[in-house]
Ligand code: ATP
């Protein structure tokens with residue numbers, strides 16, 4: 244399994260670097276491999292990715308913010324998750340999670356309450372998202388009649404994740420698991436939407452990843468959850484007042500980065516370096532989400 248080659252490889256006593264994704268670095272106990280180990284140390288870096296590219300520079304403090312937010316959500320949701328008890332090396336305290344090594348499903352479980360991003364692009368072409376037909380006349384940023392499950396196939400590193408139909412997930416993981424992934428995703432999304440709404444925040448969409456616990460067989464919520472990297476969060480008051488999509492999308496996520504890149508990069512070759520003010524504004528937005536959500 245090849246991952247992101249620019250990942251950080253920290254010297255952590257008792258742990259060996261095993262894999263780097265675009266944002267997280269995975270460590271296994273010394274002497275184990277990613278195949279054999281029951282436990283994995285997931286360290287969230289400050290790296291930021293958009294359009295499947297890792298950008299420079301990172302967002303200072305982002306690793307801690309993502310970890311804090313994920314842990315908070317895991318605690319709220321009341322579904323089986325991958326967090327496990329154990330010592331975390333002092334060097335990575337605050338930005339690392341000790342987790343069960345799960346057999347991950349190759350499906351990104353996306354749920355959308357609002358039309359945006361790749362959902363909006365697909366809608367304009369087919370008036371549907373991942374095979375789910377939607378009403379005519381929706382605009383970018385509009386609320387959907389009800390949340391929809393729009394899975395994506397988890398592409399190998401360097402390739403684009405691909406929106407797929409529910410039927411395709413049945414082919415990938417079987418009817419029983421595909422149904423469980425969909426139902427769990429919608430259930431968690433509904434609960435998270437309510438919790439966010441109570442804080443004046445709209446959860447527009449998000450992506451979950453699940454795996455099967457190797458010991459118990461239980462389908463378990465993994466990865467990061469409901470973070471500003473994996474979700475679109477909008478300010479509810481600004482949304483209510485905003486007439487245009489741009490105004491509606493006062494967002495607590497990396498939309499600032501995506502917007503800047505869309506104007507300053509043709510999406511070919513290496514992306515340009517992010518300017519200091521974009522980095523700072525993104526960090527501010529991530530911090531603001533945590534202070535509003537977790538207080
Ligand atoms: P990829 O790894 O495919 O490049 P990515 O760039 O999104 O995806 P990161 O999110 O940076 O990767 O890295 C986290 C990796 O760890 C992902 O591959 C994710 O599927 C995997 N992962 C998360 N939780 C677990 C778990 N409990 N057990 C095993 N793997 C996990």
Ligand code: MG
Pocket residue numbers: 264266466
């Ligand atoms: Mg990921």
